[in-house]
Amino acid sequence: MTKTLSKQQYLDFYYYMRLTRSLEERLTILFRQNKVVGGLYRSLGQEATAVGSAFALRDGDVISPLIRDMGAMLVKGVKPQEIFKQYMARDGEGTSKGRDLNIHIADMKRGFVGPISQLGDMVAVMAGIALASKMQNKNVVTVVYLGDGATSTGAFHEGVNFAAVLRLPMITIIENNGYAFSTPTKNQCLVEDFAVKAKGYGIPGEIVDGNDVVAVYQATCKAVERARAGEGASIIEAKTFRMLGHAQHDNQSYVPKELLETWKEKDPIKNYQAFLKKKKLATDASLKEMDEKILAYLEEEANIADLAPFPVPESSLEDVYYETQSVTQNK
Numbered sequence: 363m364t365k366t367l368s369k370q371q372y373l374d375f376y377y378y379m380r381l382t383r384s385l386e387e388r389l390t391i392l393f394r395q396n397k398v399v400g401g402l403y404r405s406l407g408q409e410a411t412a413v414g415s416a417f418a419l420r421d422g423d424v425i426s427p428l429i430r431d432m433g434a435m436l437v438k439g440v441k442p443q444e445i446f447k448q449y450m451a452r453d454g455e456g457t458s459k460g461r462d463l464n465i466h467i468a469d470m471k472r473g474f475v476g477p478i479s480q481l482g483d484m485v486a487v488m489a490g491i492a493l494a495s496k497m498q499n500k501n502v503v504t505v506v507y508l509g510d511g512a513t514s515t516g517a518f519h520e521g522v523n524f525a526a527v528l529r530l531p532m533i534t535i536i537e538n539n540g541y542a543f544s545t546p547t548k549n550q551c552l553v554e555d556f557a558v559k560a561k562g563y564g565i566p567g568e569i570v571d572g573n574d575v576v577a578v579y580q581a582t583c584k585a586v587e588r589a590r591a592g593e594g595a596s597i598i599e600a601k602t603f604r605m606l607g608h609a610q611h612d613n614q615s616y617v618p619k620e621l622l623e624t625w626k627e628k629d630p631i632k633n634y635q636a637f638l639k640k641k642k643l644a645t646d647a648s649l650k651e652m653d654e655k656i657l658a659y660l661e662e663e664a665n666i667a668d669l670a671p672f673p674v675p676e677s678s679l680e681d682v683y684y685e686t687q688s689v690t691q692n693k
């Protein structure tokens with residue numbers, strides 16, 4: 363059933379998509395100032411998928427975001443300063459304290475698992491969390507995000523099949539953004555719609571316009587309801603496009619200009635602004651005000667992060683094992 367949304371919810375969708383984009387734009391400046399350690403990965407053009415899907419979840423649900431899903435982490439409560447610190451390898455709460463980069467951070471209390479780079483491997487992890495939840499009657503739903511490229515791994519198949527056959531409350535969101543690095547989807551998969559893969563596992567597969575935040579929200583709500591009702595796993599394919607290269611080093615020269623032009627017209631934020639204005643939920647002035655507030659907030663958060671210290675070298679011995687403190691105490 364389609365969920366009815368309040369004015370505030372519609373505006374929240376906008377806020378988080380805008381926050382995601384502006385945060386990444388601020389990170390780009392930091393990258394050019396040489397303050398970012400490692401690569402910078404943007405989700406330009408894909409913000410609606412991460413934000414809309416995360417809004418369909420409740421506290422206690424768990425996600426494993428990938429590099430295009432910072433928006434989902436923001437919805438789950440991560441603060442921009444944590445993202446800035448993480449990208450700049452600084453010390454501090456909510457970061458990996460310089461051990462890992464970009465959005466590779468975890469906070470089980472807020473419901474996000476730190477991803478690892480091996481594509482597809484998080485599917486099995488999230489199936490495991492869903493299984494634990496089912497065994498403990500916790501009614502937790504897990505969402506695993508991955509790109510079209512990641513579906514070509516054996517780990518994807520094993521994980522989705524396992525979740526399907528055990529009827530686990532796991533939703534796999536395939537972000538079909540046209541390319542895996544420089545490989546167009548047609549060069550690594552012969553089906554046009556990734557959602558049809560769900561048939562092979564005996565679970566529902568739904569295609570959604572990944573640039574339409576409301577559509578993504580509604581599709582995820584449906585999958586969440588199934589999962590909570592004990593009906594098991596499902597797949598959502600969000601059709602979207604990666605509007606920049608894989609990371610900052612990649613100028614995307616392999617993507618035809620016309621394709622970029624077509625997708626530019628489908629920009630999730632620009633179109634959502636028009637939608638809000640048409641529905642009389644916002645005006646140019648109110649949107650401008652919100653954008654400016656976000657920029658001012660991000661400036662503060664970036665400055666806090668920039669003043670944060672780097673982790674002390676000795677700290678690399680901590681947090682290696684779960685019971686770190688007792689290891690240190692035993693010395």
Ligand SMILES: Cc1ncc(C[n+]2csc(CCOP(=O)(O)OP(=O)(O)O)c2C)c(N)n1
Nearest residue numbers: 430479480481509510511512539541542543
């Ligand atoms: C198993 C595995 N193979 C290769 C890589 C290297 N790699 C990192 S990102 C990437 C492309 C990912 O494409 P996709 O899954 O479509 O996600 P997108 O970057 O388009 O969001 C590749 C090949 C990896 N991390 N893991």
